[in-house]
Amino acid sequence: MGADELSRKGVSDAAGAVAKIYGVSKQEGSSNVYVRGLGDRYLNTTMNGLSLPSNDVNKKNIDLNLFSSDVIQNVSISKAYSSRFYGDFSAGNVDITSKEHKGDLFFEVFTGSGFNTNAIDKSFVRSEGTGYFGYYGRYEHNPFAVILSHGIDPENVSTPININYGASVGNTFNFNDDSRLSVFATASFENNYQYRFGKAVDFSTVEKKRFDAAEEYEYSTTTTGMTNINYRINDENSIKFNSVFINSSSDEVGYFGIDGKGKNRDAILNTDEGFYQMNVQFDQTGMFVNQLLGNHKSEKYELDWGFGYNKVYANQPDRKRVSLENYHLAFDNDASTNPSFYSNVDFDNQRYFQNIEDDEYSGRVNLAYDANETVKLNFGYNGRYKTRQFDNIRYGYDIQDNGYAVTDVNNFDSFFTLSNISFDNNNTGYDITVINGIPVSATDPNQTLGNTNLPGLPENTYSGKLSIAAGYMDAEIKAGEKWLFVPGVRLESFDQSIKYDVINLGNQGNSERAFKETFVLPTLNIKYALNDDQNLRFSASQTVSVPNLKKWLLLFMKTFLQELVVTRMC
Secondary structure, eight states, X not given: OBHHHHHHTTOOBHHHHHTTSTTEEEOTTSXXXXXXXXXXXXXEEEETTEEOOOSSTTSSSOOGGGXXXXXXXXXXXXXXXXXTSOSOOSSEEEEXXXXXXXXXXXXXXXXXXXXXXXXXXXXXXXXXXXXXXXXXXXXXXXXXHHHXXXXXXXXXXXXXXXXXXXXXXXXXXXXXXXXXXXXXXXXXXXXXXXXXXXXXXXXXXXXXXXXXEEEEEEXXXXXXXXXXXXXXXXXXXXXXXEEEEEEEEEEEEEEEOTTSOOEETTOSSOSSSOOEEEXXXXXXXXXXXXXXXXXXXXXXXXXXXXXXXXXXXXXXXXXXXXXXXXXXXXXXXXXXXXXXEOXXXXXXXXXXXXXXXXXEEEEEEEEEEEOSSSEEEEEEEEEEEEEEEEEEEEEEEEESOTTOOOOOTTOGGGTSOGGGBOXXXXXXXXXXXXXXXXXXXXXXXXXXXXXBSSOEEOSEEEEEEEEEEEEEEEEEEEETTXXXXXXXXXXXXXXXXXXXXOSTTGGGSEEEEEEEEXXXXXXXXXXXXXXXXXXXEEEEEEEEEOOOHHHHHHHHHTTOOOOOEEEEEO
């Protein structure tokens, strides 16, 4: 689906584009795309044939909503496996071709606005410390300083009106030797206000928490910028550089149990009603995609290559959670009865900080040889190398006065003040606690400054590596006017390792795991042309589905050593 068709159909992003293709659907109200009924784990997403990082570490693929139509030349999807795709394939491969400029100088500016009917009449709130453009503006490298200097309560914002705007510019420079340089650049920003009301239930094997009345305020932003430089040396040779920057953010403020009927099986005072939670969460992902691409032709040969480098920052700066019991007493019109803090453990009321950093290198080379009019051979290599660093830390509020009356749930800052830290007084106020104190001895990590009212070290860390190297070959064989046979085979080496230090596994929580395997993946595609408008296709292949780094770590934490699923498609 090309840019012109995207415009005619009013498609604004890549997710909307693939949803127009038969066999592909998009879940309303989310970024989830399904190919033949299979979702994220079974899909791959590439840009110009090179792998794309995910903007959500819980998912394998990037959110296609992030690619607005102004950066897209075309979107294609392969629902049948080909040997040139990575072996981690079960449902389809979505490839986004970045927009190139062809023609004279142009400059375009656009803007738009709208509103969500559920949100427009609400007194909208947003996290303290977050900016209009989706950036966090506090002491992000020092969580303890954030806690001491900035409160918990969200802030009121002005009228929740959605807005988007951007600009594009392009030009072509022709030279005397028939070479041509095309330059295209675009940048855009959009935000979105949403309000949701409904039920929220937390299940494990049993119901843990239940809220029949919960509301969430979400403010999200997407900032996109792209530069594309295409140098056509001559009719047989061209080189292209493509660079994309995306910053996406989601700022959610949730109130759970606002009717006073929230339930918690672990509640101290009343398990059947009165449990209430406020969760204030800001997620920000910054992504850089850089690609160098080339195409060269010489008689019967065509060489197509590409190299890419991706960088991703995915952070949760200062997520806040406050829990109350007996919240139903806030509605009894009796000033002498009030909710109180739920403090079964120190971290029932907490501040949470998380940082994730990904680096990824990828490359592809394909040599095509036209043996004759009926046979074309492809020989290729593609691979990727990815590293991830993760750390998180929690600071819990140890409430000293278990009977403290919370008279205003919209003003927690009146209690969580510096003057209310208890220090040596264990009867009033609160203490700030952390799991890992800062060591004072290089030889004995158990000797620390302490874990109360002092900064600490990360609670959980892990570093992961993923390396994939693959060679492949296939043939495109025409038999008459109607038949096309494409047999192929791929030899892929998969190597994934993870080193972790987590608290959930006790003495086994500091360890390292690795998995390495080489797969032989055959594939066959057959097409028969019934007429000019109809084809019959048959596809058979063997592929491999493996968990991503985070899910792999979770498998270890559940005592599974490895997960490997072999998929045969037909």
